[in-house]
Amino acid sequence: MALASRARALLPGARSWGAVLARVTAQRAMSHRVVVETDAAAGVAVMKFRNPPVNSLSLEMVTELVINLEKLENDKTVRGLIFTSESPGVFSSGLNLLDMYGRNPAHYAEYWKAVQELWLRLYQCPMVTVATINGACPAGGCLISMTCDYRVMADNPKYTIGLNETQLGIVAPFWFKDTLVNTIGYRASEISLQLGLLYPPAEALRVGIVDKVVPEDQVHSAALAVMAQWLAIPDHARQLTKAMLRKPTVDNLVRQRDADIQQFVSFISRDSIQKGLQMYLQMLKQKKA
Numbered sequence: 001m002a003l004a005s006r007a008r009a010l011l012p013g014a015r016s017w018g019a020v021l022a023r024v025t026a027q028r029a030m031s032h033r034v035v036v037e038t039d040a041a042a043g044v045a046v047m048k049f050r051n052p053p054v055n056s057l058s059l060e061m062v063t064e065l066v067i068n069l070e071k072l073e074n075d076k077t078v079r080g081l082i083f084t085s086e087s088p089g090v091f092s093s094g095l096n097l098l099d100m101y102g103r104n105p106a107h108y109a110e111y112w113k114a115v116q117e118l119w120l121r122l123y124q125c126p127m128v129t130v131a132t133i134n135g136a137c138p139a140g141g142c143l144i145s146m147t148c149d150y151r152v153m154a155d156n157p158k159y160t161i162g163l164n165e166t167q168l169g170i171v172a173p174f175w176f177k178d179t180l181v182n183t184i185g186y187r188a189s190e191i192s193l194q195l196g197l198l199y200p201p202a203e204a205l206r207v208g209i210v211d212k213v214v215p216e217d218q219v220h221s222a223a224l225a226v227m228a229q230w231l232a233i234p235d236h237a238r239q240l241t242k243a244m245l246r247k248p249t250v251d252n253l254v255r256q257r258d259a260d261i262q263q264f265v266s267f268i269s270r271d272s273i274q275k276g277l278q279m280y281l282q283m284l285k286q287k288k289a
């Protein structure tokens with residue numbers, strides 16, 4: 001029931017329960033963009049991103065992430081959750097540019113509501129969450145990892161992490177900014193966010209956007225070791241502490257969710273922003289060629 005109600009909130013176009021379930025089931029049947037492996041004995045689940053080519057956070061991917069998160073939260077045997085990419089090289093390329101370019105306002109609103117829902121759920125997740133960053137991690141990918149309790153990054157200078165929105169000509173929403181400030185502090189955020197900086201591992205560690213950098217072949221074992229350390233703390237004490245620390249930031253978005261959607265839709269629909277996104281997409285294609 002809870003799953004259906006979450007799905008209905010995320011899929012407002014669907015008119016009935018049957019339609020909601022049919023749509024979610026169809027999405028699931030089509031593909032699994034998220035793979036969950038659970039080690040019941042250890043009480044740890046690993047959620048792997050599998051959305052080729054670059055794990056962009058499409059509407060379908062975001063919806064699957066939310067549904068899987070809710071399932072895991074309801075599974076009382078799972079106390080810890082690790083996020084990683086199934087294919088090393090790209091952790092996540094961030095929000096799906098094709099959900100923000102050339103679509104209609106209703107689509108933008110539906111997409112943004114789903115992205116908000118994912119952030120709200122992740123930031124308040126009662127499980128211990130660890131991001132195993134085994135690839136590039138720009139923008140929305142960085143946001144996902146910053147919602148986690150701890151970030152371990154593979155020491156590969158090709159991988160970078162940061163909120164690079166300004167480099168695309170877009171403005172990171174206030175709750176992206178809040179999450180960054182909570183992670184690296186105010187002054188570092190002023191520099192990082194305005195310049196849209198993407199940090200390679202050593203710099204990422206120095207600025208504090210990741211907590212640990214380890215050789216690439218040790219990134220998963222390092223994440224498991226961190227998880228074991230965090231799981232040694234009694235759940236109720238850790239969960240209440242996490243909720244206390246994060247509540248003001250969460251409340252800030254909850255208070256103005258609808259206004260934030262309106263602002264996103266009006267911002268992203270502007271001709272100048274659409275033009276900028278088009279040029280950025282072309283640049284990505286040319287870089288490839």
Ligand SMILES: CCCCC/C=C\C/C=C\C=C\CC(=O)SCCNC(=O)CCNC(=O)[C@H](O)C(C)(C)COP(=O)(O)OP(=O)(O)OC[C@H]1O[C@@H](n2cnc3c(N)ncnc32)[C@H](O)[C@@H]1OP(=O)(O)O
Nearest residue numbers: 056093094095096097136139140171173264267284285288
């Ligand atoms: C004042 C009011 C404020 C209101 C707020 C309003 C708005 C703010 C809104 C938005 C916030 C957005 C946050 C985001 O997350 S935006 C996304 C930012 N992401 C990026 O900049 C990453 C771009 N990608 C890359 O740099 C590289 O792809 C990457 C390093 C991840 C991987 O490189 P690789 O060489 O392996 O792969 P490519 O050849 O570059 O890409 C393959 C393929 O994938 C396409 N693609 C890449 N990234 C995305 C993406 N994020 N979404 C959709 N598609 C993506 C790329 O175009 C290639 O496509 P094709 O050529 O094969 O068709």
